Amino acid sequence: MFVEKLRVPALRSRSAPQILGSARRLVRTHVFRLAALYFLVFAVSVLGVLLFVYWTSANFVEQQTEATLDAEITGLAEQYAQRGLSGLIQIVAARSAGDRGDAMVYLVTDPDGKPLAGNIAGWPAGVPTHSAWLSFALERSINGRLETHPARGRLFIIPGGYRLLVGRDISDAAAFRSQVRSTLLWAGLIALCVGLVGGTMTGRNLLRRVEQVNRTSERVMAGNLSDRVPLHGTNDEFDQLAANLNRMLDQIERLMTAMREVTDDVAHDLKTPLSRLRARLERALAEPSAGSTQSEAIRAAIDEADRLLATFNALLSIAELESGAHGDQTEPLDLSEIARSAAELYEPVAEEKGFVLAVMAEPGVTIRGDRHLLSQALANLLDNALKYGRGGKIEISVYRRDRQAFVEVADQGPGIPQEDRETVLDRFVRLEPSRTTPGNGLGLSLVRAIARRHGGSVALEDNRPGLRVRLEFTGLAV
Amino acid sequence: MKILVVEDDRETAGYLTKALNESGYTVDCANDGREGLFLASSGDYNAIIVDRMLPSLDGLMVLGALRAAEIRTPALILSALGSVDDRVKGLRAGGDDYLVKPFAFSELLARLEALLRRGTGPTTATKLRVADLELDLLTRTVKRAGKPIEVLPREFRLLECLMRNAGHVVTRTMLLEHVWDYHFDPQTNVIDVHVSRLRQKIDKSFDHPLLHTVRGAGYCLRAPE
Numbered sequence: 185m186f187v188e189k190l191r192v193p194a195l196r197s198r199s200a201p202q203i204l205g206s207a208r209r210l211v212r213t214h215v216f217r218l219a220a221l222y223f224l225v226f227a228v229s230v231l232g233v234l235l236f237v238y239w240t241s242a243n244f245v246e247q248q249t250e251a252t253l254d255a256e257i258t259g260l261a262e263q264y265a266q267r268g269l270s271g272l273i274q275i276v277a278a279r280s281a282g283d284r285g286d287a288m289v290y291l292v293t294d295p296d297g298k299p300l301a302g303n304i305a306g307w308p309a310g311v312p313t314h315s316a317w318l319s320f321a322l323e324r325s326i327n328g329r330l331e332t333h334p335a336r337g338r339l340f341i342i343p344g345g346y347r348l349l350v351g352r353d354i355s356d357a358a359a360f361r362s363q364v365r366s367t368l369l370w371a372g373l374i375a376l377c378v379g380l381v382g383g384t385m386t387g388r389n390l391l392r393r394v395e396q397v398n399r400t401s402e403r404v405m406a407g408n409l410s411d412r413v414p415l416h417g418t419n420d421e422f423d424q425l426a427a428n429l430n431r432m433l434d435q436i437e438r439l440m441t442a443m444r445e446v447t448d449d450v451a452h453d454l455k456t457p458l459s460r461l462r463a464r465l466e467r468a469l470a471e472p473s474a475g476s477t478q479s480e481a482i483r484a485a486i487d488e489a490d491r492l493l494a495t496f497n498a499l500l501s502i503a504e505l506e507s508g509a510h511g512d513q514t515e516p517l518d519l520s521e522i523a524r525s526a527a528e529l530y531e532p533v534a535e536e537k538g539f540v541l542a543v544m545a546e547p548g549v550t551i552r553g554d555r556h557l558l559s560q561a562l563a564n565l566l567d568n569a570l571k572y573g574r575g576g577k578i579e580i581s582v583y584r585r586d587r588q589a590f591v592e593v594a595d596q597g598p599g600i601p602q603e604d605r606e607t608v609l610d611r612f613v614r615l616e617p618s619r620t621t622p623g624n625g626l627g628l629s630l631v632r633a634i635a636r637r638h639g640g641s642v643a644l645e646d647n648r649p650g651l652r653v654r655l656e657f658t659g660l661a662v
Numbered sequence: 663m664k665i666l667v668v669e670d671d672r673e674t675a676g677y678l679t680k681a682l683n684e685s686g687y688t689v690d691c692a693n694d695g696r697e698g699l700f701l702a703s704s705g706d707y708n709a710i711i712v713d714r715m716l717p718s719l720d721g722l723m724v725l726g727a728l729r730a731a732e733i734r735t736p737a738l739i740l741s742a743l744g745s746v747d748d749r750v751k752g753l754r755a756g757g758d759d760y761l762v763k764p765f766a767f768s769e770l771l772a773r774l775e776a777l778l779r780r781g782t783g784p785t786t787a788t789k790l791r792v793a794d795l796e797l798d799l800l801t802r803t804v805k806r807a808g809k810p811i812e813v814l815p816r817e818f819r820l821l822e823c824l825m826r827n828a829g830h831v832v833t834r835t836m837l838l839e840h841v842w843d844y845h846f847d848p849q850t851n852v853i854d855v856h857v858s859r860l861r862q863k864i865d866k867s868f869d870h871p872l873l874h875t876v877r878g879a880g881y882c883l884r885a886p887e
Contacts, residue, residue: 483878486766493764494847497744504745528816529842532855556746560846567849627849 215394219387226379234368241364245357249336256288256350257338269346276348277301287353289322289335295345302349308335315340322353334358393422397429409437450499453625454492461488498626505557505633514552519591519657520545520582522555526562527580530570538575541566545582549589551657553638561634564627565593565653573597573650589657596650605644631655663778664688668698668712668724669740678711681767695719705733709777711770714741714752725756736777740765746845768879772831779827790825793885795864795872797825806864816841817860824873824883833880857881 210216264272276290280303291302299306308320315338322335337351393416400413412433413426468481527543534541562580569578576596583590600608609632631653632642640657665687669675672693679689690707692698695716702710702724710728714721725737737759739752744762752760758780759773790797794807802818804811813821819841824832834853838844857873865871870886 486878490766494849501745525842529844529848529852529856530850532859533850533852536855554746556845559844563844563846563848570850 213391215387215391219383223379223383226383227376230372230375230379234372238364238368242361245360249352249354249357252288253336253338253350253352257340260348260350264342269342269344272342272348273301287356289337289349289351289353291347291349293347295347297347300346307349320351322351324353397426400429404433409433409440454495457488457492457495461485461492464488495626498630502626502630502633505630505637514554516550517553517555517558519549519551519558519589520547522558523562523580523582523591526559526566529563530566534566534570534578537570539570539573540577541580542577543580543582545580546584549582549584549660551589551638551660553657557634557637561631561655562591562593564631568627568653569593569595569597569651576650584660587658587660589660591655591657592652594647594650594652596647599646599649599651600644602646608644609642628653663708664690664706665774666690666692666698666701666707666710666735668692668695668702668710668716668721670694670713670716674713678767678770681771685771695721695724699724699727702728702735703731703733705735707735709774710735710737711774712737712739712757714739714743722752722755722757729756736780738770738773738777740770749845766833766879768831768876769833769835772827772833772836772880775830776827776832776836779830790822790828792825792828792883793870793872794868795825797821804864806868811863813860813863817856817863820856820860821864821883824881827883829882829884831876831879831882836880 260272260275263275267274273292276292279288280290280301289302289304291304291307292300293307294300297307304322304324308322317336317338319334319336322333324331324333333353333355335351336354337349340348340350342348397413400411403411412430415423415426415430417423464481464485468478468485471478471481523545524543527541531541566578566580573595574597578596579592579594581590581592581594609628628642635642635655635657638657639659640655643654643656645652645654663686665682667675667678667682667689669678669691670693675691675693679691682689690701692701696718698710698712698716699719701707712721712724716724719727721739721741725739728735728737737757739757739760740763741748741752741760742763749760758777761770761773788798788800790799796805797818798804799822802815804813804818804821820837823837823840835847837853837857838847857875861871861873865873872883872885874882874884876882
């Protein structure tokens with residue numbers, strides 16, 4: 185709250201360097217540069233279109249003026265051809281008589297420049313003395329006021345030194361041009377303003393969404409792993425990006441949680457044997473002298489240390505298998521051969537403990553894999569069957585179905601309740617009844633890691649009575 | 663017997679030196695790979711114990727250089743890297759045996775002795791003999807005091823391994839590696855039962871037992887004194 189109160193006035197009274205700083209930051213953003221570039225392109229094209237419109241409309245008006253003049257001249261030339269100079273003077277006088285409102289200008293002079301007919305008083309200043317198109321200033325009285333108007337016309341030298349000027353007051357055209365000019369100027373200005381505002385808004389919108397992603401990443405990096413990028417529900421690229429980032433964060437959070445759990449489990453499960461070890465050594469130290477009880481205690485401590493090391497080794501093996509750091513020693517392996525070899529190793533101990541160990545292996549069930557790892561998986565399953573069972577039959581079966589290879593170890597022990605079958609594959613999970621038997625709760629995790637390493641899976645089933653563990657491998661080797 | 667220990671951890675090196683001295687070996691110690699290679703190049707050691715991760719020159723490079731120089735001193739690699747892959751790399755680089763840290767000294771001693779014998783013993787012999795026990799590698803038969811004893815193929819290999827190391831301790835791990843080619847320790851005492859079955863066959867009806875259990879270490883097959 186306190187911080188909030190402090191920050192608001194600070195925002196309001198930002199100093200010039202602060203504003204400059206934030207402007208500099210804005211300029212550095214990709215979005216700003218992109219918006220600026222687009223605005224530039226937009227402005228240039230708007231300017232181009234407006235210039236083109238201006239040029240064509242101005243040109244059109246000019247051409248119209250010239251066409252009117254040409255028509256007038258053609259008419260006068262016909263009169264001159266038919267009736268000579270007097271006819272020309274007559275027609276000019278007739279046309280000049282009343283103001284027809286079309287702003288035409290006529291003047292016929294003799295060789296000395298004295299007007300003979302026409303509707304302007306004298307030769308406008310600056311008119312040359314040879315035939316040509318010309319622009320000139322025209323003094324006209326409109327509603328009793330004398331005004332100077334721009335005009336355009338054509339001068340003809342008629343044989344005998346007489347001169348004819350046909351012109352037209354083009355102040356209307358000039359007014360039209362300036363009207364067009366100012367209209368286009370305003371249109372351009374409005375377009376540029378709209379472009380600027382639109383560009384800024386689009387840019388800010390983009391910037392805000394990128395900023396959201398950035399802020400979320402920063403918060404996640406700062407340790408708030410459950411934070412997610414907000415979605416706008418538009419399913420656009422930004423939403424897709426945000427959804428992907430969120431999925432990635434979910435995955436990271438899941439892994440972190442799993443890792444934390446494993447670390448907790450490791451710490452917990454190693455603390456017990458370590459304190460036992462410590463107690464044993466302490467007792468051995470307290471013994472009066474190097475007697476048989478002392479060496480017995482030390483031997484027990486060594487056994488305890490060995491068990492701890494075995495736990496560590498199992499953990500490392502699982503981690504190594506799961507991370508994929510293990511170099512792949514894959515070769516075609518006959519699973520039946522591996523099963524028989526394991527059974528051969530375990531047969532005497534099984535018999536001694538009152539079990540019957542049987543192998544039912546189809547010949548030639550071959551997959552690609554690591555012989556040592558698969559032997560270890562099988563040995564772990566046999567260790568478990570011997571540890572938890574109380575006699576009865578242990579059956580190892582190897583068979584193929586379709587394109588899959590199966591290895592099963594089935595015992596007639598207490599089995600695993602349906603609801604525990606998934607969790608028992610996790611690290612350190614030892615079901616309540618087995619807490620008292622020696623073991624580290626890593627055997628099945630290692631089996632699963634090995635199966636997964638070979639692109640396979642582990643399934644636990646009821647053997648009625650007992651447990652049936654089935655390793656499934658896809659992809660038989662030929 | 664002169665042994666070279668190449669080990670950078672001074673505590674381990676000191677412990678190994680002391681324990682090997684007590685077992686009757688003369689020990690030289692090198693603390694890094696370069697020094698180790700220099701000492702080993704003299705060629706006057708009976709065996710080398712080399713750690714894998716060493717400063718300046720790692721254990722595998724030391725072995726590679728030695729083998730390239732035609733020095734065939736038996737070498738045992740000590741390493742914290744214990745996967746099958748790591749072992750294969752170590753053995754390919756010129757190691758003769760591979761022991762994963764942490765290890766029991768009895769295990770190291772048993773393996774070292776096996777290495778030393780491998781260098782000298784007549785490996786081409788077709789018959790192995792310990793007291794009145796005889797093993798024929800060609801006919802694959804076992805006799806004790808002239809009486810044939812029936813053994814299973816795996817028991818034959820187990821006995822062969824024990825007889826080749828007669829008078830010395832063979833650990834359970836060594837048996838698993840050499841007889842079954844298993845490079846991990848099962849939780850069940852599988853080896854003990856195999857050995858006790860073998861013992862039933864070769865010792866039961868005779869006055870002097872040959873196959874002894876060495877507590878905390880392994881087994882030893884030896885002639886009675």
